[in-house]
Amino acid sequence: xxxxxxxxxxxxxxxxxxxxxxxxxxxxxxxxxxxxxxxxxxxxxxxxxxxxxxxxxxxxxxxxxxxxxxxxxxxxxxxxxxxxxxxxxxxxxxxxxxxxxxxxxxxxxxxxxxxxxxxxxxxxxxxxxxxxxxxxxxxxxxxxxxxxxxxxxxxxxxxxxxxxxxxxxxxxxxxxxxxxxxxxxxxxxxxxxxxxxxxxxxxxxxxxxxxxxxxxxxxxxxxxxxxxxxxxxxxxxxxxxxxxxxxxxxxxxxxxxxxxxxxxxxxxxxxxxxxxxxxxxxxxxxxxxxxxxxxxxxxxxxxxxxxxxxxxxxxxxxxxxxxxxxxxxxxxxxxxxxxxxxxxxxxxxxxxxxxxxxxxxxxxxxxxxxxxxxxxxxxxxxxxxxxxxxxxxxxxxxxxxxxxxxxxxxxxxxxxxxxxxxxxxxxxxxxxxxxxxxxxxxxxxxxxxxxxxxxxxxxxxxxxxxxxxxxxxxxxxxxxxxxxxxxxxxxxxxxxxxxxxxxxxxxxxxxxxxxxxxxxxxxxxxxxxxxxxxxxxxxxxxxxxxxxxxxxxxxxxxxxxxxxxxxxxxxxxxxxxxxxxxxxxxxxxxxxx
Numbered sequence: 001x002x003x004x005x006x007x008x009x010x011x012x013x014x015x016x017x018x019x020x021x022x023x024x025x026x027x028x029x030x031x032x033x034x035x036x037x038x039x040x041x042x043x044x045x046x047x048x049x050x051x052x053x054x055x056x057x058x059x060x061x062x063x064x065x066x067x068x069x070x071x072x073x074x075x076x077x078x079x080x081x082x083x084x085x086x087x088x089x090x091x092x093x094x095x096x097x098x099x100x101x102x103x104x105x106x107x108x109x110x111x112x113x114x115x116x117x118x119x120x121x122x123x124x125x126x127x128x129x130x131x132x133x134x135x136x137x138x139x140x141x142x143x144x145x146x147x148x149x150x151x152x153x154x155x156x157x158x159x160x161x162x163x164x165x166x167x168x169x170x171x172x173x174x175x176x177x178x179x180x181x182x183x184x185x186x187x188x189x190x191x192x193x194x195x196x197x198x199x200x201x202x203x204x205x206x207x208x209x210x211x212x213x214x215x216x217x218x219x220x221x222x223x224x225x226x227x228x229x230x231x232x233x234x235x236x237x238x239x240x241x242x243x244x245x246x247x248x249x250x251x252x253x254x255x256x257x258x259x260x261x262x263x264x265x266x267x268x269x270x271x272x273x274x275x276x277x278x279x280x281x282x283x284x285x286x287x288x289x290x291x292x293x294x295x296x297x298x299x300x301x302x303x304x305x306x307x308x309x310x311x312x313x314x315x316x317x318x319x320x321x322x323x324x325x326x327x328x329x330x331x332x333x334x335x336x337x338x339x340x341x342x343x344x345x346x347x348x349x350x351x352x353x354x355x356x357x358x359x360x361x362x363x364x365x366x367x368x369x370x371x372x373x374x375x376x377x378x379x380x381x382x383x384x385x386x387x388x389x390x391x392x393x394x395x396x397x398x399x400x401x402x403x404x405x406x407x408x409x410x411x412x413x414x415x416x417x418x419x420x421x422x423x424x425x426x427x428x429x430x431x432x433x434x435x436x437x438x439x440x441x442x443x444x445x446x447x448x449x450x451x452x453x454x455x456x457x458x459x460x461x462x463x464x465x466x467x468x469x470x471x472x473x474x475x476x477x478x479x480x481x482x483x484x485x486x487x488x489x490x491x492x493x494x495x496x497x498x499x500x501x502x503x504x505x506x507x508x509x510x511x512x513x514x515x516x517x518x519x520x521x522x523x524x525x526x527x528x529x530x531x532x533x534x535x536x537x538x539x540x541x542x543x544x545x546x547x548x549x550x551x552x553x554x555x556x557x558x559x560x561x562x563x564x565x566x567x568x569x570x571x572x573x574x575x576x577x578x579x580x581x582x583x584x585x586x587x588x589x590x591x592x593x
Contacts, residue, residue, distance in 0.1 A: 040118045041581075043560040047111050047123030053217035054138070055128045055167040058103050062127055064095040066111065073113040074122060080107050081467065081508075082553045082564040082590070099129040104136065104470070108463035108555075110563050124561030126165060126462030133167040133219055134357040136465045138458065139338075139391045140166035140218075141430035142209050143439035145174055146200040149431075151208055157431045158212045160451075164429055164458035168219035170297045170338075172439040173197070174206055178228030178266060180236050180283055186290045196230075197262050199440070210292050219336060221297040222287060226280075226324050226339070227271045230264035241310040242276040244268045248312035254304055268301075270309050272320035281331045288332065295336030295357070296328060302342035322349035329355035340393070343367060344376065351383035359384060360427075362393040362437070368523045370418050371492040377422050378474075389469055392419055393427045393434075397444055397529040401435040404443050409450045410533040410585075411526030413457065414514075417557075417586035418493075418524065420461045421501050421512035423469040429454070453557075460557035467503075467510045467590065477502035477511050482541025488513070495519055498583070509546060509591040513583055537583040544591065547574045551592040558584035 047068040056062050064076075076095055078086040086097065090111055097109075107127040113120045128136060140161050161169070175181035176193045183203055184190035195201050210220040229238050244254040256266040269276045287293060300321065307315050321339065329337055337355055341347035342362045351359055359380040361367075367376065373392065380390045395401075396412050412428075419426045428434050432442040433450075446454070461468060477500040481488045487497040493516050501512040515534040516522075552569040555562050559582040569578040580587055 041121060041560060041563070041565055042118065043121045045121065045123055045561055049109065049111065049123045049125040050163055051125060051127060052162075054162050054165045055130055055133060055217045056099050057131050058099060058101045058129055060099055060129075062097045062099055062129075064097070064109065064125070066090075066093045066095070066123065068123070070111070071113050071122065073115070074111050075113070076109065076111050078107050078109050078127075079564060080105060081464070082551070082566060082592075099127070102129070104130045104466075106136070106463050106465035108459075108562060108564065110561065112563075121560045121563045124459060124563055126459035126562070128165055128167070128462045128465065134336075135389065136462075136469055137168055137358045137389060137391055138164070138166050138425050138461070139168050139170060139360075139427045140164075141170040141172050141427065141434070141439055142174070143172045143431060143442075144199070145195075145202055145205040145209070147202060147205075149202075149205045149208070154205070154208050154212050158209070158216060158218075161429055162216040162218070163455055165462045166218060166429060166458075168221060168336075169209070169213050169430070170221050170223050170427070171206065171209070171293070172223045173199075174201060174222060175224055176201070177230050177232075177236070177263075178225050179230060179233045179238050179280070181222065181224050182283065182286045182290055186286050189290055194263065196258070196264070196266070197440070206291060214292070219294040220292070221295045221336065221338060222291070222293045223297045223299060225266070225268075226298045226300055226321065227269040227276070228266045229269060230266065232264070233267070237279065238269075239275060242269045242273045242279075243310065244270050244304070244307045244315060245310065246307065248308045250308070250310045250312070254307050256301060268304070268307075270315055270320060271317065271324040272315065273309070277324060277327045281328065284328070284332070288335070293335075295338070298325065298328070298337065298339040300340055300342055300346065302345045318346040318349045321346040322353050325350060325353045325355050329353070338391075344379070347380065348383050351380065351388060354384075354387075356388070358391055359388045360391045360393065363524075365525075368525050369492075370415075370522055370524050373419055373422050373424060373524070374491065377424055386471065389423065389425070391425045391427055393437075394419070394524060395434055395436055396428070397435050397526055399527040400529050401441055401443055405445075405529075406447050407433060407435070407444050407450055408526055408529030408531055409447060409453065411529060411531035412450060413453055413558075413585050414516075414519070414531060414534070415524045415526070416454075416457050417512075417514055420457065420468060421514060421586060421588070423503075425461070425469075456557045456562060460555070460562040463562060464555065464588065467505055467508065467588070470505070472503040472505035472510070475502045475504050475509070477509075478545035479511065480543045482543065483537070486517075486537060486540060493519075493522055495522065507593045509593070511544070511589040511591070513580065513587045513589065515583055515585055534585060538581065540580045540583055542578055542580055542589075544576045544578070544589070545574055546576045546591050546593070547571070548593045549576050549591055552576065552578050552589065553592075554580055554587055554589050556582055556584070556587040558582065558586065564590075
């Protein structure tokens, strides 16, 4: 900062006491005493608010249930961003709101009380008003369908996922055989069969999960490989000419070697083979005629190296993925499609079809840095012409997944903070939290603290979806801390500091402060579950380059249930001086111009 700017900065604060700090250029400048918020706020999150669905059609009724003792002064307020849509007294433990007709909008609902100029937040929840899940996918999963999944167990699991606004479920390993996914035939459905790992699958449980998901407005997507067959496939009509081979003389089929205790190894077929596509489309139609699935989650296993068709020609798998997706969509255009890009393999071709609802990336060791989320989202935006959002399959605490234990809460929350701030979503929630690519692995459990925090994070992503996931232009934030102990750097993340991620969304500058102050690694995987909790900063003075400012407000999933809080600011030429009330993992600052 130039000398003249320092003097101007001081001059605007002559009525405030100051202390000396350093800016990013190493120059000393004086920082203000803490600004008070426009509306002083405190939190008493004593109320639990739930809704009946994870997603609502525009103009539909949103039913709220409120658990806890409601204070006499309680009011319910609904906001889009910081703009108040509704504010009225709350008279009971239930409330119904008719959603606006605007499509793809997120709202934050809070129950609060007010004494003088001070507000107390009693409870919050996010609401997504969208006619389709495509724009703002929040993807979950199911991995087990045995007798332990009683109706009450299914209801309990999906109740939690609904509270986290999960609007789509991937039914992992529900299928009888990869090449013949339905258990039986439409005319003779099996009551029970075994999955690839010889685990029990009850058709009644699969149906229960689907119907319960639909009650909450969730999509039900059946999982399968785009090119898998078991060793008995020939008896079911799969021709040897359709397979992938490791050599040009078709003497060795490409396959995934699995445990001898499982049904079979999985043999891989050419996804571009017309006869194979026709065959699997017929099998999929049997699934759709028998079970009320909404679409197909297509999987692959990544780069296979050199592979050949039966006739000795090299096969371009990524092109094959594109043709597979296009043919599957053409066969059933009303059904949703999602396809996994393992370590980004084939993503360009998948996106180019325009036929998937969103882009899905399974991340591995070659993309294990926080900065890789940013790269993949930008790449996906480019591939799709900014029309598809991104969901990451990113498995936390992976080295701990071989034994019973608990997830490391700081690692999970820091990773979610980064993904959500970037505009992505994280496939992690299902009938348990994911720690492994084999989804039934449930060795790690969420602590009660993590379960509670995850709800706040998903509320936040849902409520502010239009600021986080609805376009905008990435910018570089010019922001300086007035606290000498807090170093703020622009993206990408750095250890022992706070990273500022900035996006311009219409007339709003959205700055996410991501706290790496105590981070021991810049790898999101937190392989051994050792990522420590960051230092929490209160009343952090900030100087932000921004002119023509009308309003500044902040919100955080770590603070007051994500409720927006308008804060005082002082315009000083091209800069704004203000104070962030709280920063733990992630605080979002919104500057309206």
